Amino acid sequence: MARSAIASTRDRSTAERLGSVTTGNALELRGVTKLFGALAAISDVTMSVRPGERRAVLGSNGAGKTTLFNCVTGDFLPTSGTIRLFGEDLTNFPAHERIRRGLRRTYQISLLFGGMTVADNVYLACLGVSRGRFSLLRPRPSDAIVARADELIAAVHLARVRDTLVSSLSYGQQRQLEIALALAGAPRFILFDEPAAGLSPAERAELVAILSGLPDHIGYIIIEHDMDVALRVAESVTMMHNGRVFKEGTPEEIENDPEVQELYLGGGHG
Amino acid sequence: MADVLPRSEPGRLIVLERIPPAAWVLGVLLLAMPAFASNFVLYQIFGWSFILGMIALSLMVLAGYGGMVSLIQMTVAALAGYVVAILGTSGVPQISLGWPWWLHIPLAIVIAMLFGTLVGALAVRTEGIYTIMITLAIAAAFFYFTRQNYGIFNGYTGFNNVIPPRWFDIDWRQSVPFYYLTLACATLSYLAVVWIGRTPFGLALQGVRDNPRRMSALGFSVTAHRILAYTFASVIAAFGGILLVWQNAQVVPGTAGIPQVIDILVIAVVGGLRRPIGPFIGAFIYAILSVFSSDILHAIGMSGERFKLVVGLGFLAVVGFSPDGVLGLWDRYQARRETNRDALLGGRR
Ligand SMILES: Nc1ncnc2c1ncn2[C@@H]1O[C@H](COP(=O)(O)OP(=O)(O)OP(=O)(O)O)[C@@H](O)[C@H]1O
Ligand SMILES: [Mg+2]
Numbered sequence: 001m002a003r004s005a006i007a008s009t010r011d012r013s014t015a016e017r018l019g020s021v022t023t024g025n026a027l028e029l030r031g032v033t034k035l036f037g038a039l040a041a042i043s044d045v046t047m048s049v050r051p052g053e054r055r056a057v058l059g060s061n062g063a064g065k066t067t068l069f070n071c072v073t074g075d076f077l078p079t080s081g082t083i084r085l086f087g088e089d090l091t092n093f094p095a096h097e098r099i100r101r102g103l104r105r106t107y108q109i110s111l112l113f114g115g116m117t118v119a120d121n122v123y124l125a126c127l128g129v130s131r132g133r134f135s136l137l138r139p140r141p142s143d144a145i146v147a148r149a150d151e152l153i154a155a156v157h158l159a160r161v162r163d164t165l166v167s168s169l170s171y172g173q174q175r176q177l178e179i180a181l182a183l184a185g186a187p188r189f190i191l192f193d194e195p196a197a198g199l200s201p202a203e204r205a206e207l208v209a210i211l212s213g214l215p216d217h218i219g220y221i222i223i224e225h226d227m228d229v230a231l232r233v234a235e236s237v238t239m240m241h242n243g244r245v246f247k248e249g250t251p252e253e254i255e256n257d258p259e260v261q262e263l264y265l266g267g268g269h270g
Numbered sequence: 271m272a273d274v275l276p277r278s279e280p281g282r283l284i285v286l287e288r289i290p291p292a293a294w295v296l297g298v299l300l301l302a303m304p305a306f307a308s309n310f311v312l313y314q315i316f317g318w319s320f321i322l323g324m325i326a327l328s329l330m331v332l333a334g335y336g337g338m339v340s341l342i343q344m345t346v347a348a349l350a351g352y353v354v355a356i357l358g359t360s361g362v363p364q365i366s367l368g369w370p371w372w373l374h375i376p377l378a379i380v381i382a383m384l385f386g387t388l389v390g391a392l393a394v395r396t397e398g399i400y401t402i403m404i405t406l407a408i409a410a411a412f413f414y415f416t417r418q419n420y421g422i423f424n425g426y427t428g429f430n431n432v433i434p435p436r437w438f439d440i441d442w443r444q445s446v447p448f449y450y451l452t453l454a455c456a457t458l459s460y461l462a463v464v465w466i467g468r469t470p471f472g473l474a475l476q477g478v479r480d481n482p483r484r485m486s487a488l489g490f491s492v493t494a495h496r497i498l499a500y501t502f503a504s505v506i507a508a509f510g511g512i513l514l515v516w517q518n519a520q521v522v523p524g525t526a527g528i529p530q531v532i533d534i535l536v537i538a539v540v541g542g543l544r545r546p547i548g549p550f551i552g553a554f555i556y557a558i559l560s561v562f563s564s565d566i567l568h569a570i571g572m573s574g575e576r577f578k579l580v581v582g583l584g585f586l587a588v589v590g591f592s593p594d595g596v597l598g599l600w601d602r603y604q605a606r607r608e609t610n611r612d613a614l615l616g617g618r619r
Contacts, residue, residue: 099487129488134498
């Protein structure tokens with residue numbers, strides 16, 4: 001159900017056509033480093049993710065996972081290194097240009113418009129990746145973009161609170177809304193920053209359903225502390241430690257890796 | 271607050287907003303005003319309030335919708351007035367070109383709009399106090415430039431005898447025609463700003479105000495939205511500026527002197543920046559105080575020159591009681607009434 005709502009057929013074919021034009025990797029990072037003063041939040045990160053691949057990024061607090069996302073989406077520019085999305089070098093692009101090319105993200109700490117309704121939040125997300133961002137005509141219920149926003153709201157189970165102010169939503173609902181914002185338009189690659197953190201078991205199940213229901217061509221990276229969730233929604237795993245890529249492999253390889261077990265499962269994270 | 275999308279009521283296609291009864295009453299009252307108000311009140315109090323309200327409204331667009339406090343609005347208005355004087359007719363025939371109104375008025379709007387957009391492009395990369403500083407610096411530069419430039423701006427003397435064209439063979443500087451002219455312009459500007467607030471552009475602008483980082487992460491160019499807000503605001507300020515120059519029949523460097531530039535900020539803040547009606551409330555209070563406070567001061571034996579003191583104290587009082595101006599006071603009063611009623615009706619909300 002989520003699947004059909006999230007990718008209307010037209011969006012999917014557009015994205016697939018775009019995906020087939022470019023060859024190679026969906027996301028490719030080469031030697032990406034981000035310094036905050038003397039602190040290297042991430043250093044020399046090189047990784048690549050194939051189109052449609054679903055990758056989990058693990059790592060203890062402060063390992064640099066969120067910083068990696070910030071560099072990829074352009075929330076800030078990396079100190080050095082290059083970032084390619086579907087073959088195109090985006091390293092120095094502003095964030096909005098990357099988003100318009102099909103990149104999406106969610107924030108670890110929800111970054112929503114608290115003073116607006118759920119409908120307006122999702123509408124904004126759909127508007128941001130459409131033409132007509134500067135339109136001076138008011139939206140009407142018959143507009144395609146309004147219909148699309150409503151589909152998304154239904155897909156993340158927020159239809160009941162469509163006209164509610166976001167600031168009065170529950171925590172779990174705000175996390176759902178974060179996801180809806182990342183699914184607007186025709187996403188090709190999504191970065192999920194700890195979407196399951198703080199959710200109830202039932203809400204987690206819903207999240208897993210939404211993620212597994214995404215159309216196959218949409219790849220993503222998910223940061224997730226909870227191994228159970230991570231291993232259910234990802235086919236490959238990158239372990240980060242102290243701002244570096246520490247291990248890469250299949251979930252089984254990572255789970256059974258003695259070094260990983262010592263470092264990650266043994267202790268360190270909360 | 272933004273609430274742009276139509277509510278999910280099935281089949282509802284109404285784009286018009288519900289017009290509250292208070293607005294009908296106000297509308298009828300304003301239309302009927304010439305029947306009972308004196309010429310002085312129509313021209314000096316209401317005409318001036320509508321004009322200052324429009325210029326302050328342009329600041330409300332930037333500050334209320336966009337979160338940018340600009341001090342350039344009065345300068346944009348004055349520039350439009352100058353262009354009307356320079357390209358149209360004035361008492362300085364050696365400079366004024368005497369072009370017809372259908373040419374010089376649109377040109378004045380466009381030139382002021384381009385100027386406002388340019389200032390916006392310089393200002394939007396700064397935040398908070400720096401935006402105020404950079405726009406104030408440009409406003410000051412414009413003031414000194416016009417005062418020293420005699421070739422185009424006629425320096426210290428400026429232009430006198432700048433009057434509206436005789437549309438429909440009416441003298442628009444007569445109190446009643448001028449009242450209706452300014453009322454119409456103010457109403458149109460007000461409606462335009464209300465309208466914009468619920469369009470994709472306006473919603474995005476409010477999104478940029480609340481959370482620029484998230485807006486970029488949704489695909490919006492924050493910079494482009496902010497600059498276009500300046501463009502839109504400049505058009506309103508330009509209309510206000512032309513009316514202001516017609517009202518005084520003159521434009522001089524002091525039209526946009528530093529005190530006048532600051533006054534627009536005061537008007538907008540006192541009225542309230544959250545809704546488009548706020549600047550008009552502020553302008554009305556300002557006009558009343560400016561016109562009558564010298565009489566009051568004389569009556570209690572002080573110099574009439576001190577009216578700025580009264581305005582300043584009023585400003586402090588309003589901002590002290592209510593950081594969001596008179597509108598904020600009103601909203602809180604309404605909210606209290608609501609809660610009381612809720613208590614009576616058993617929590618109907
Ligand atoms: N904007 C910033 N300014 C300064 N230091 C920062 C900034 N953002 C992150 N850091 C630092 O960079 C390091 C990596 O932080 P980051 O948020 O990327 O870690 P993380 O892996 O996402 O951790 P968590 O699991 O807690 O979310 C930390 O030491 C953090 O303090
Ligand atoms: Mg993090």
